[in-house]
Amino acid sequence: MDIIHTMRVPFDWLKDFVDITKSPEEAADILTMVGLEVEAVEKLDGDFVFEVNVTPNRPDCLSIIGIAREIATAMNLPLKHPEHDIKEEASDDGFKIEILAANLCHRYAGRVIKGVKIAQSPDWLRNRITKCGIRTINNIVDITNYVLMESGHPLHAFDLTTLKGKSVKVALAEEDCNIVTLDGIERKLPPDALLIWDAKNPVAIAGVMGGSETEVSDFTHDVFLESAYFEPTSVRKTSKALGLKSESSYRFERGADIEALSNALDRAASLIQQVSGGMVYKKVDAYPERFVPVTVDVRHDRVNKVLGTEIPDKEMVDIIKRLGITVDLHKDYFTVKPPAFRHDLKTEADVIEEIARVYGYQKIRTTIPKAVISGGNSGGKHAYALRIKDIVRKAGFNEAINYSFMAETDLDIFDITTEDRRRKAVSIKNPLKKESSLLRTTLIPSLIENFMRNFSRGVRDIRIFELSGVFEDIGRPLPLEIMCLGGVYYREKKPSLWKEEA
Structure with a gap:
């Protein structure tokens, strides 16, 4: 089951991008009203830190800018963007990027930065990322984490001198391929794992974690800064296969913004030059197929019919534009072109939901839905199951409802032999x-x-039962489902009152 991600958001950082005149508590209420639940507001070092619950379908809100965009939309305020000022060298230092798995890596950009000075990050940088719950390491790594939290786009910094050859390539793992990751663990890579290679060896697991041999250390002077877009399914499969998760993999799994990666790269390069010095070389950007937004037609009358509202056409369009979405107007409908950071907007219903949450659920009057109620007909196996459940309940048992899954180790724990038919399990x-x-x-x-x-x-005093299906692999496309009844009865024997001590 996918889980909600709780993100720590410093209030002062939000105010860099939107002119919030409300109090932290009022701003938190606004976020909750538009669908981003603020679980807590913590006062910390003269600032306020929001703990925001972000649902898996909203990766665009896994950043300070994303949260600021929601506040700006709700309050109808302009959204400001981070600035970057780079003193750029005339060449790209001859660095080459090659994508050999274009179906899994749709874009890969990078910059060479030479002559950096590794040191502790300045106070303002350390304070911001630690408030977000990120451990400070050194100025280069801290800046990649800073931009990750700010823009939502993961970056990775390599020690340039440890990369063999003036190039990287994006390709699948080879047979018997291993890598020692940044956590110091040597990992055997699955054959479908997407990797970053130098001229000889794998140097990072794409979108998941870098390798220890090319990490930025106290002795680093030159870096190669990576900003890429990896296919979510590829990152998810590799992350699960290795049991390895990170802030970067979480974002890549849910869909990063392919159009924002260049700005994120420039923002990080600008901060590195500002904080640690260095010569920043021209950007190398491999982008085989440009992003083409989907188009969604939204009918004016359909919006109001679904929501039970009378929102004027002009207000609908204004709401959509405030969300950073391009709109083309027609007579009875408008065409929406969601930006690359809104992977969740694919249908007319998705857009209607956006209009509803920004318009305000509290403004939509409550109505009883129209429905035809029929008597229904319960018979056969269903009626038999209901009868069994009724009998067991009357015997004092409570019904348990569980998922129809189990672990492979469960069969060993309960000493189920290899000959037992319960060993014929269907794998997910x-x-x-x-x-x-x-x-x-x-x-x-x-x-x-x-x-x-x-x-x-x-x-x-525990009395529970379950009447549900179990499954057996019978060598056919669909498994055999068998209805089973099971129960647990436990009650501690208590001594009679006359035997107890006074």
Whole structure:
């Protein structure tokens, strides 16, 4: 199951991009009203830090600018963007970029920066990233993390002198390919893992983590700064296969902004030059296929019919434009072209939802939906299952409802032999976690987990049951589903009152 990401957002940093006149508490309420729940507001070092819950479908809000954009939209204020001023050298230093897996890496850009001085970051930089919950390392790495939090786009810095050859290539892993990552662990790479290579070896796992041999250290003088767009499914598969997650992989998995990566690169190069000096060389940008936005037609009358509102056409268009979305006007409808940072806007319903949340749910009057109610018909297996459940409930048991998954280790824990038919489990192709890698062949693991959860919370009279399907691999496209009933009964024996001490 995908989880909500909690992001720490300093209030003072937000005010760099939108002129907020409201108090931190009022700004937090505004964000919550437009769909970004602010879980807490913490006062820290003379600033306020919001803990914002960002849902998986909104990667555009995994940044300070993204959150600022939401406030600017809600308050109808202009959004400012980060500035960058680079004193650029005349050449690109002859650095080459080659993309050999264009279906998995749609764009890769970089800059060579020579003569940097590695040191502790200045106070303003350290304060901002630590408020966001990021550990400070050195000025170069801190700047990549700063721009990550600010723009939402991941960057990576290589020690240029450790890269073999004046080039990098983006390609899949070769057979028996290993890399020691920044956490010091040597990892065997799956064959479909996308990697960054120098002339000889893999130097980073694309979108997930860099390699230790090319990391920026206290002895670094020259760096190669990377900004790229990797296919979300590729990053997700590699991250899951390796059990390795990072702030970068989380963003790449949900879809980065392919159009923003160049600005993020320039912003980081500008800050590096400002903080640690150095000569910044021209950008090298491999962009095989340009981004083409999808187009979505939205009917004026459909918006109001779905929402039960009477929003004027002009106001609808104004809301969409405030979100940074291009709009083409027609007689009875308008055509929306979502920017590269809005992967979630694909249908007319998606756009209507955007109009609703910015317009304000509180302004939409409550109406009872029209529906035809029929008597329904319950019979056969369903009626039989209801009857069984009713009997068990009347015996004093509570029904448990669990997911139909289990871990491979569950079969070993419960000492199920290899000859047992319950070993014929169906594997899930892309499980969200190891504990859900198989369709369950027995109800026992789920019920024991239910029991342990209740027992650990002090419950000593436990009566639970489950009537649900288990699955068996029978060598056909679809598994065999068998309806099973299972239960757990536990009750501590208490001494009679007359035996207890006074």
